[in-house]
Structure formats: structure tokens, C-alpha cells
Amino acid sequence: MSSDGNLLEVKNLRTYFETDDGLVKAVDGISFQLKRGETLGIVGESGSGKSVTNLSIIRLIPEPPGKIAGGEVIFNGTDLLLLPNDAIRKIRGRRIAMIFQDPMTSLNPYMKISRQLMEMTELHLGHTKAQARTHAIRMLETVGIPDAQARADSYPHEFSGGMRQRVMIAMALSCEPELLIADEPTTALDVTIQAQILELIKKLKRETGTSVILITHDLGVVAGMTDHVIVMYAGKIFEQARTNELFARPGNPYTKGLLRSVPDPTDEQGKLYQIPGLPPDVAHLKPGCPFAPRCDRVQDVCKREFPPFVQLNADHYSLCHFAQEVYSESGGTPA
């Protein structure tokens, strides 16, 4: 156990993919910490490296073409990247669990719900069949599946999307992991179900004290759920801050753009703001700031030099040549 209360410490993580198009630096030098019991949000557009970061943490990057090129992932004092395969497998599911984006495809269609839940505890907690079954049914009840006893023997296709995501959560939490990684857990669900699932994750987190990494591209979800936020762009961290700080005083033009793009339901008419352009092709990054071509305050220096990672106050960082200015504009006082 590490001394400073950090459950997870990612240092300079770099994950590259060897493609026909060249080396894709999907994650390039990411560092962050997660304290016990806290929730970290990772936001960013599609392809910004959010999911790759988290797959790298539990070493599920497909190799080849993927490769963790460097860095450390220190979980409870051990570097996961150095562990042998057997050891990492004992951590997956037992101590670090994952929930995936699409509940429609993340359950095995040919296995009963009960079997899939039982597999977890039989594997990690050494449960007998009977114990595992009791546990599975209790977990299904915990996540709010009505009539769990009868439904446990259903197949996934007999469940709705929301129920399947509940099953995934039940599965993820059945060994009481210390860290739960939720990779866009509500993207495939409709809004009412989305709220219920988030509420469920929140409630279970409160009850079990699990730390959570929540990957999403929905800023509303981040605001309601997390303590810290990381904004990713082109495989880099663009801004990192406490959630309320980030929303109140963003210190990066990209974050500002993202916040402006959130539609305002009270504003019926008018155009929706969008950041111009598309995310860059990470296989062919030009020198300079990767966001420069889309930035509304781009200067010559942005196209020439890679921006510095500026500390704005105790735990607020921003990757921008003009971080201080942007921060001041949003009403912050740089340290």
C-alpha cells in the first residue's frame, strides 16, 4: 500500500500502435493519480486515447499491433506493467474491474446470466457452485434486477439494455474490487436509464468505498459523478483539475470549447456551438500543439513549439502556451 493514499498512480504512460499508416501514439505520456474512494473522470472526443489509457492499466491492449512503450502503472504499490501474466490475471476482475460501453455485446450470448456471474467468484474467491450462485443472485438483487432468483437463469438476449448494464455492474462488483473502470457505461443507453445506472454506480461506490475511473464524452455525467477530471486530446492530457474547478475556471482553450459545446436546453433557437475541424490524425502529428489547427486563439508559437504543462494552482494543470491567460479570463488567479 502506498503511503500517500494513492490507490493508482500512472506515470508517463505511453501506448503505441504499429499500423500500416505509421506509429500511432494513442496514449503519449499520461500521468495521473487516483486516491482511495475518489472518482476520476476522463473526458475527450472519440480517439483521444481515453479507452486505450484504461485498457493499458489492466494490460488488455491487443499486442500486436499495440504496445505499451513505457511508463509505470502503480496500483497499491506494485507496477502492473512489470507483473507476469498470471499475476495480472488475478488482479483483473478481482481488484480492478471494468464495465464496458455496450451492454448489448459485452455479455456472452450463449451463457446464462448466472453462469457468467458465477464464473467471477469461482475464479477469484474460490467459491463452490452453490456459494457462487447465492452470491450471484445477491449481486443481481443489489443492482436492482427484480425477481433475481428466477431471472438468473435467463440468457442475455432476454434482458433489456439497461438490465444488461446492471448485470455488467453486478459482475464487475461481485469480487468487491478496489478500482472500478467504467468505460462509457451509459453511452448506449437512453437518458432515463442512463441516470439510473449512474445513480447505481454512485450508490454502490458509496457503500463499498470503491475508487472509480469514469470514461465518458458526456460532460454532464462528469459534473455529477466525479471528484477530479482529466481532459484528453490526441493522446495527451490537456487539462487536469478538481471537477468544480474545471467547470468554473477552465484553463485550456480546448476545455472551454468543450464546455461551450454542451447544448443548453433553455436555449431553443440558435446554432449549437461546435469546435471547428476534426481531431487530428495521431499517426501524423505535426510539431507544435495538436489542437492548434482548431484553436480560436492560435498564435505562431502554437504551430512551432509543443506547449508546456502549466501548473495553475495546487491541483490544476493545463497544456497550453497561454494557460495562465486563459485561466485569468475564466476568473482564476494563477498561483
Next chain:
Amino acid sequence: MATEKNPDHEDLVHIGPENAVAEADVHPDEAGTFVRGTSLWRDAWRRLLKNKLAVVGLVVVIVVTIASIIGPTAIKAIFGFTPDFIPTGDVNATRSLPPFTGPNGQFTWTHPMGTDNAGRDQFARVLQGGQISLFVGILSTLVSLLIGVTYGAVAGYLGGRLDNVMMRIVDVLYSLPYVIVVIVLLSMFRSQTPRGQLILLFIALGSVSWLTMARIVRGQVLSLKNQEFVLAARATGVSTPRIIFRHLIPNTLGPVIVYATLTIPQIMLTEAFLSFLGFGVQAPIASWGSLAADGIQNIAIFPWQLVFPGVTMALTLFSLNFLGDGLRDALDPQMRTV
């Protein structure tokens, strides 16, 4: 980029609560009692029963199988002779009798298919031949299933260089003319006992018939292994062998079952062909192929000696093929284009 509101598309925006309430889990306590849905297998079974040809095939296969299994024993109990019983006494009085005919030309139920060249009851021999033919077909298919499914799933899931090497081996074996391989195998290791010859036949047929199965399963696994449930299983710490055998192979079962039912007649046909050439089953054990080989010698004088084993075999093979086609349609309804 069109950001103006298009009145034509406004009806596409669903924000009303009505479709949300339709989800059973909005109000878990109001969801009511649980209704068991139809399982995939029950669905497939229902579709199979709608296909008349497949049902006829299924019935014929079941009848032939049961008759082959209990037939020789029943005949022994009723008439008191085994399929390889050669009557003593005047050979010319008992050999090559026409159907339903006794030694003196009178009508009798004793030999409904007549007798063969040595005076053995043709009906009992056809039934016993069915035993051997079905046995060879099913057992060799099981051998090919075991090898092919494992081989294909391992190659497909592990991928990379291993996959490349494994599938090139399959390609090499594919390019060998397998009938010749089987003939060479059988003639090189010619066994002295009929039972030994039969075992050799299994090995020879099984070892060449798994290739297509391996390819089919590999293809299936390739498309399955990138699905999220495999990633989810890996993320929960499931080991690689367990993922292959518990998660992936059950998902390939549909095409595997279909191909297996189509492999059985194919292997039976090969067995008949080999026995016909004299490489397969040896007398006194009979198979449909060896019976046909015996019958062909006297086709002009005693045609029933060829007709009965031949027709029985053709009927069974037809039925197995119809059943296989029916199963394919039932298990994979999307594939049916017409």
C-alpha cells in the same frame, strides 16, 4: 454543416417519456412477473419442424439408426441366426435366394431381402452394415470435430504467427488428394483382424476430415474474438484456455453442428467407396459399401443383392443431407436468402 432545425426531422427526436417507460427496468417493482422467453434452441427446433424435407430426413435417420442398432439382435431372437450365419448343408439351396423366398421357392418372412452369395440373410446383413456405416460416419465425425474445433479455435484466437503456421499446415494437408492418402494409409498398415481394419479406417477418415472443420471454426472465432464479451471476459481475469473452450467454442456451435451433420454422410460415402474397393471393412463384418461390392458381382442374375444395400444407403445419405440443410436454415435464419 447544417445546424438549422429541419422541421422534417423533428419527429425523430424522442424525448417523450413514453418509450422510456416501455423499458422493464424503469420501475423495477412494477415490472411484474417474469415471463420465460423462447431460447435459441427451442426457436431453431420450431423452425426445423416447419421444414417438411428436414423432418422426413430426421424420421428416416432415426428409423434407420434404431433398426440398425436393434435389428440384428431382434433377428437373432426371432429367427435364430446372426448376420454372418452361413447355413450348413446344401449351399446351392440356400444361397442367393430372392426376397421373401424360402429354399424351396415358397413364400417366407425369414429372408425379406433374400440371401447373399453364401446364404447369409441379406436383411440382417444390411442392418448390421448400417450399424458399421453409421458408426464409422459418426465416430469419424466426432474425431474430426474434436481435432478440427480445437485446432481452429486455438489458431483463430491466438492469431499471429502461430495461426499462420497452423493454417499453412492445414493448407498443405488440404492439397493432398485425401482418398489416395487414406488408401495408402490403409494398405500400408493393413490389419489382420477385421476389428483392427475398422479402427484403422476411423483413424484414416478422421485424420483427413477435420481440415474443413478447422477452417470453419477459425473463421468463426476470428469474427468473435474482437467482440466485447471476449474483452469483458479477459477483463475479469478469465484464462486463455477457458476463454477458448467456455466462451468462444459454444458460440461457434451453430455452424459446427450444421457442418458435422453434413460430414457424416460424406464420411459414410467415403467409407462405402473404400469398402467397395476392398480397403475398408472386411468380411464377415459388413458395411453398406462392402455389401454393394459383393452385390455388384451378381448384378445381372441377383439384382437384389446390390439394390437393397444401395437403396438403403442412398436413402440414409439423402436424409442426412436434408437434415443438415434443414438444420442450417433453422440455426442461421439470416443465411436463408430465398
